[in-house]
Amino acid sequence: MKDLSGLSLGLGILLALQFVGELVSTGFSLPVPGNVIGMALLLLLLHLNVVKVYWIEAAVELLLSHMALFFVPAGVGVMVYFDLIRSEWLPIAVGTVASTFVVMAVTGWVAEKLEPEEAGHGD
Amino acid sequence: MVTDIFSQPLFGVGLTLLVYALAQLLYARTRSMLLTPVAFSIIAIILLLLVFDIPYASYAKGGRYVLFMLGPSVVALALPLYKRHREIAARKRPILLGILAGVFASVASASGVAWFLGGSPAVVRSLGPKSVTTPIAIGIVEKIGGIPELTAALVVLTGCIGAICGPEFCRLIGIRSVAATGLAVGTASHGIGTARMLAVDRFGGAVAGLAIGLNGLASAILVPLLFALF
DSSP states (O other): HHHHHHHHHHHHHHHHHHHHHHHHHHHHHHSOHHHHHHHHHHHHHHHHHSHHHHHHHHHHHHHTTHHHHHHHHHHGGGGHHHHHHTTTTTHHHHHHHHHHHHHHHHHHHHHHHHOOOTOOOOO | OOOHTTTTTHHHEEEEEEHHHHHHHHHHHHHOOGHHHHHHHHHHHHHHHHTTTOHHHHHHHHHHHHHHHHHHHHTTTTHHHHHHHHHHTTHHHHHHHHHHHHHHHHHHHHHHHHHHHTOOOOHHHHHHTTOOOOOHHHHHHHHOOOOOOHHHHHHHHHHHHHHHHHHHHHHTTTTTOOOHHHHHHHHHHHHHHHHHHHHHHHHHHHHHHHHHHHHHHHHHHHHHHHHOOO
């Protein structure tokens, strides 16, 4: 039961912050989407110790371990634009694939070169 | 009346969950990149809809409930960032400069290659913000005069490439730090790459999540400026 109440409190906090983020985003017509603003707000509230880690931990774990699933409907939406892609498939396909690898290489190399010496690696 | 059943949210939600569960099972058995759950599920569902002649709009009635969970998931990325904030603060320079380099590399390579291969101006512009998370990418492409629908589709394709082989590609080209790998995958492949990175390493996933926001912010300012120059 403790887990269940933790889940609803956590999800409620995440949705409330996304809502505030959407308000800020549309209110000030910012180019940044509401959920990214919500992420920044949550980070701030965690640092200010207004939101406690254990309030949101269960909900965050649930969402982050299933994040790939939530993208599936967006991907299926690509089928509506097949004709648009087919009309100029070569520049679109080569440009998209090549640039994805170029960005990973450039960003990865720059970050790796500047990595602090004593910094430990992740888990 | 049978067709009405496919127009209930039940259909889209159920289909997405079942296909994704099957994809996870296949991936766990084979560990084959070609069966990366997100890419496999997208392709399988598109094929099923085409074969059974079910309109996308019917599927989307349920699909949007699954998609809805994406919003709070992005907010949730703040927790792993908070838990590892000391390691992130120690990497301010590599993170900011890596993302900045990535933004320029993205526009130059995506739009450059498409232009070189004879893409029309609208297509060349649509490729500009394709490494940016969807809502920001749409805003940018509207500003620079591309096709928003095309950009939305390319953002997903870009994400799938990073999810399928991003961490593996980084290892192949000699990137050893988890932070640099997460940053690379998040900058190139936004949320879909981040979801895969979270499965590989929580800290790497947190850095990838940070890259979604910072890349989006930098791109919203720089991409329209870059296109104004040409």
